[in-house]
Amino acid sequence: MSPDHPEVIAGKIIDNIGRVLVGKKQAAELCLVALGCGGHLLLEDVPGVGKTMLARSLACSLGLSFNRIQCTPDLLPSDITGVSVFSPQAGTFTFRPGPVMANIVLVDEVNRATPRTQSGLLEVMAERQVTVDGQTYPLPEPFMVVATENPIEFEGTFPLPEAQLDRFLMRISLGYPAPDEEAAILSRLEKEHPIKTLQPVVSPEEVNRFLQAARDVFVEESLRDYIVELVGRTRHHPALAVGASPRGSIALFQAARVLAVLRGRNYVLPEDIKYLAPFVLAHRLILTAEAQARGEKGFQIMQEIISATPVPTEEALNA
Incomplete structure (x- = not known):
């Protein structure tokens, strides 16, 4: 396979x-899916x-600019977007960019920021x-926002409103590492953190080639109908008060x-859609009060x- 093929480019990024x-290949792959869609990613898990x-290793691997915003209850919108500062010498206002002016922006612990x-x-995300x-x-x-979120039962958090959740292309969770993976983490940190020596593995041209590649991917008509059917069923499920929108x-x-x-x-194959649907749709669902009382989750309902x-048959795909 040619070294400039989008699959090879993506493989180099994931390996880096x-x-x-350690052991988070799926999360790295989903990060690239979000980037390739021009979407944003919500990482929900314990600290x-x-x-x-x-987020940092993704930016380093791509050679893109990176900024981090640490959310706290006293963080203001202008701390994110930037402010106009008056210059007495020039007698004019000058825009001082905020940390959002970067290719990849990590919004750490987004649910610790106030609703305002x-x-x-x-506006930044949309x-x-x-x-x-x-x-x-x-x-x-x-441009991509990678927001992290602590579980809502942690103190000092504000639930993300549905409109804000809907701006994220996907929501994923990393989970705890397996014992052998955790042992490998300790070995790698014995001298210095690997992030300090991480270097870009792709050129800007390769990044653009990867970002443009999805435009040439064919989606058969029956698979488009399959996507519409999956989303439509979220709007009529008895455990859901509100299903997913056309977004x-x-x-x-x-x-x-x-x-x-x-x-x-x-x-595209049906397996691609089935694999991604819980990550893409689960956080867009609003459960009924009864379903929440039973402890049901959006990811489980999507599965x-x-x-x-019904999955489109081979005859339908070849029709």
Whole structure:
């Protein structure tokens, strides 16, 4: 296979991230899916499992600019977007960019920020621009927000509103490492942290080639109908008060095309859609009060919907 093939480019990035994060190949792959879609990623898990390192190692591997925003209850929207500062010498206001002006922005512990500050991210994530004092400033391309979130039962957190959750292409969890993986982590940290020596493994041209590759991926008509059927079933499930919107359909469609690129194909398979659907749709669902009382989760309900939805047959795909 040609070294400039998008699958090879993605493999180099995933392997390089693996130098820092042990046993998290799936998370690295899903990060690239979000980046390839031009989407944003929400990492929800307990502290200390590598959420911050995942974002940093992704930026390092791609050679892209990286900034981190540590969310606290006293963080203001202007601390994210930037402010206009008056210069007495020039007699004018000068825009001082905020940390959001980077290719990959880590918003650490986003649910520790107040709702006002969380809403300040909406224009940034949806419009890829910031507006300060009536002046609009475009964000660099590519642009991706990687937000981390502690489980809501931790103290000092504010639930993310549904509109904010819907801005994220996917929500994933890293989980605890297996015992042998945790032992490997200790060995790697014996001298210095691997992130300190991590270098870019792809050129800007290769990054652009990867980002453009999904545009040429074919999605058969029956698979488009399959996506619509999956999303439609979330709107009528008895455990759900609100299902996924058309934005969820679009997100799943785009994510499946990028995943096909990562797996060396120029066409989407039903397995791509089934694999991605829980990550793309579960956080967009609002459970009924009864379902929440039973302890049901959106990810679990999505798996039930996938199991109950007929998959397009080979005859339909070849029709």
